[in-house]
Amino acid sequence: MLPTPSTSHVSYDRIYEPAEDSYLFLDTLSSASETAWLHSRFSTASSNTQNQQTTVSTTSSTSTLLRKRTPSTKPTPPPLVVELGPGSGVIIAFLTAHAHTIFGREILSLSVDVNPHACRATRTTVETALNESKATRHQEVVSDTEQTTQREHHGPPPTPDDNTDHKQPSTSIYLASLTGDLTTPLRQGEVDVLIFNPPYVPTDSVPDIDVLRNTFPAPAPSPISIQRDRDGSGCMNGSNARRKLELSFEESSHLLALSYAGGVDGMQVTMRLLNELPSILSPRGVAYILFCRGNKPDEVKDWIRGWNNHGDGHDDNGKNGDGNRPAGSGARWSAETVGSSGKTAGWEKLEIVRICREPFADGPRD
Template sequence: MLPTPDVKDVDYDLVYEPSEDTFLLLDTLEEEQQYIREKFAGKVPLAVEVGVGTGIVSTFIQKHILPSSILVGVDVNPNACATMVRTMQQNMNAGVEEPRVSDTVQMSLLSGFRDKCVDLLVFNPPYVPAESVPGLPASAGDSSWLEVALDGGEDGMAVTWDLLHNLDDILSPASGVAYILFCARNKPDQIASTMRQKGWKVDTVGHRKAGWEVLSILRFTT
């Protein structure tokens, strides 16, 4: 079992705390590591995590799954962006052989990225059903950043559909792969069916019951 990155000195009133969904992502990426490495053999892939939280998943990817990747973490929460940088610094060993290039960007989804450039995409979205998607807080110290990390609007899918509808413009056409987490209330089977009708190959690669919630991770490839 690959070690989980350490996360220290985090204000969990402002940044989403690693939970069952986070650990399901880590376990799934570990199980998928051979598939991912073979997919990007011989190239330096661009790996992007949307919604980095503490940065534990991004750190795990670059430390254990794709050590030579260029990794970018994206989050609308400035506290999450700063925390990801610290988590990376706390966990990456100095003097490693593999060049490690990572950065974080405060932005919404992937609106500023060049089309069809992302090789590996990982997204733990705000998936909790709510009346609406909350607006962005006015300041970095506003505790309602946690609502932004959790509440996904109708069926918990408003934010995720924004990304899925643009997935063809996000992933690299030859080898791009996306891992996206869903809860049962998001109706992942219906989502998979809809995306297959659009030409995507969709596989359930992670599944776990976490208390009253049932979580799944779907893998999307062309």
């Protein structure tokens, strides 16, 4: 079992505390079935095999064109993993620190949150997890070396361990904690893995994000320009004066409400993101989104499977109007439940849905 990142530095009066939904993401993404799927989609070897080039040759005897598939020699970049609304940062820290086990390779990661306190706390959580992971792997290497030395005097060398991904040194990089609303700070078509634990509780309305812009005008600081205290805030640009954000009860309540209040059916925020997925995900991109039973996940999955390749044709309710895939799209949308927990009835039952484009079995249509 992979260790859970520490969030002891996080102040939970202004940031969402990790709960059942957070840990469901950790269990699902580190499960044997899901890591195998992620390895096949993003590992360097499999990606080079999948990214094939078509070569055309002419035979003198038949004068026909023969199409041959050859593996591409172009190296594939590490996947960009983005978490929206990370809160404490426990999920993105888990994925970054254990990238070799989960993805089969290094990753680039970042997060986006409307709450600047969450942005600062997330960076601290990720950096702490990376440091602890490196220290653990160093101890494992030292221990393995000592055991190997002892065996050399008592018998044949040990059989190599095929499952050594967890012992690989972490070369993944956490890029930034960005302050923003959903995907607004991101470039289109660049996200390879998107994680979203949304505000999914059905409420009368969704809190106004503009309140934050007036209360917290400063962006989340970079690691060079800040010295952190316990909750991630600190002095800016080398100043000796601590930056204190004294929050009223109403302001703290507003920040926490942003993390759970999902509006009508608990789907107002989630639906905004779903409509952005076709443009924000890369061609190999995949999104993992959490739903509760009250969000009607089965209906949502059926709707997603009806998207066309461009994600257009939405009606006034934000859903696809015709549900048809255009000819020549070369891919179809898949939406499958890959993790679940909670009660068997009621809105408390949770599930994680994996959403991505899947190629046709016979290749792109002409």
